Amino acid sequence: MRHTLLAFTLASLLALPALADEARPTPTTKELLAQSRPQEWRTPDPSNLLDMKLPGGHVLIELAPDFTPLHAANIRTMAHEHYFDGLAIVRVQDNFVTQWDDPAADDEDKARIKPLGTAKKTLPPEFTRAIDAKLEWTPLPDGDVYAPQVGFSEGFPVARDPASGREWIAHCYGTVGVARDVGPETGNGSALYAIIGQAPRGLDRNLAVAGRVIDGMERLSALPRGPAPMGFYTDKSQRLKIESLRLVADMPKAERPKIEVLRTDSPTFARLVEAKRNRRDAFYTVPAGKIDLCSVVIPSREAK
């Protein structure tokens, strides 16, 4: 019998029997989450949660008003006014981004561009913010290629530069950013992208990060890649229509998605990070001893 196991991201059930007589292996994510306490989980504020409905299902995005408050406010306004309904995923670039916006903006018929309603057309960049001691700060111990410090703040992967006193959400898998034109003030949140590959940390400090996908990431990452440069679709029929995008606070309570996210300042999160840094079991014989910021997964689960 050949299991062709590769890695125990969720559970190492198949491997456990072999370990009966050995030292206790590193607990799995499943085991650690099963031991978590209810107060270690948080329910995202419905005013910061977007529910995007695609033909394949829902994608939940948590906004990051502590880092990009003007963008969060503008996106809330657009969602409230149903701006995103009927827009489309226009671009999927392999190992980079899935992007959605008003497809008319890319077509020749500019007269069909959807008006932004009461939302602002331009916003200050908000690419970084002043380090704020009042925000949660859960540092990672292993350094980073790009920034002097990395860790987690309010549920987001964050990089810091104490010398400049600035911090910013890092472009990791699942990070949602604000697409823009050339000028730094040209973004407004009407065009957004999600990272679907190796963390493109070179984008950090050059783009505003609106938030993070906390559920349904595979509905953005498994889409057909666009054939044009930068992954744009060449045929309108390739675009995936956004059926609706709602601010959860605007939804009737009975229809709201039930989701909770593990607090990044919780003991269980610390144990998960440590288990991934120093995984020892029958399969992993050489623990990495390290972890990089964007390899840490922040667990979400359906709320009861």
Next chain:
Amino acid sequence: MRHTLLAFTLASLLALPALADEARPTPTTKELLAQSRPQEWRTPDPSNLLDMKLPGGHVLIELAPDFTPLHAANIRTMAHEHYFDGLAIVRVQDNFVTQWDDPAADDEDKARIKPLGTAKKTLPPEFTRAIDAKLEWTPLPDGDVYAPQVGFSEGFPVARDPASGREWIAHCYGTVGVARDVGPETGNGSALYAIIGQAPRGLDRNLAVAGRVIDGMERLSALPRGPAPMGFYTDKSQRLKIESLRLVADMPKAERPKIEVLRTDSPTFARLVEAKRNRRDAFYTVPAGKIDLCSVVIPSREAK
């Protein structure tokens, strides 16, 4: 007009007009490749190149016999004997791996498991190798979270530990590894996986790396994710059949894929790395100043 540009991975054509009166921006990948000389490109040895045909098209994988010679030999044998033809992609785990093997091994009907032919059933692990000064070594300057040194060797992203005298191919996007059972000697190359998300560097030194996808990566990364734990498909109909997997050396010359890869010890490759480390143009106003190993893309192109 709103371009909603995000990043200039391929070209920044739309942004260039705005730069007419400004300092010369960092050259784009397209510009740098256009200036490359023919001798900076290499044609992969057909004895080290696999052509996997899926319903959606071809995936080309370059083997790494300098790092995993026994696995390369075994995979060559299996490809030569058409072992992989009719096998299937059985697992796609979001932000992790796409894996293919003999689906009968995962099913209840073990009698249908395909015999390995003259290939070996088990192999020594080959998870790391002794550092060899005879191999190309093109270091990256910005450090690494996981290893003391990183760089490129013979066209592969490589990590090194001078203290132990060992080196290994890193698990980056597109790296192809050898799936195995719990024991380190249980891999033989009949089950392989490709990395489709954030580099899972914790796998380094725990698995043998067979090679790297040099073309067609999107045919592995955009597949539907499997619903079972670890991304396994639950229904046989979800599996994607491997129509054929050929060692290119076994193919008639007229049918061989025409591909060449930029040498990782070439001046153009060095310029690409530097351009990505310190991108300055109308869009990127804050250069990262750094690059991590798995964010470096090794260009391939159709040979003339």
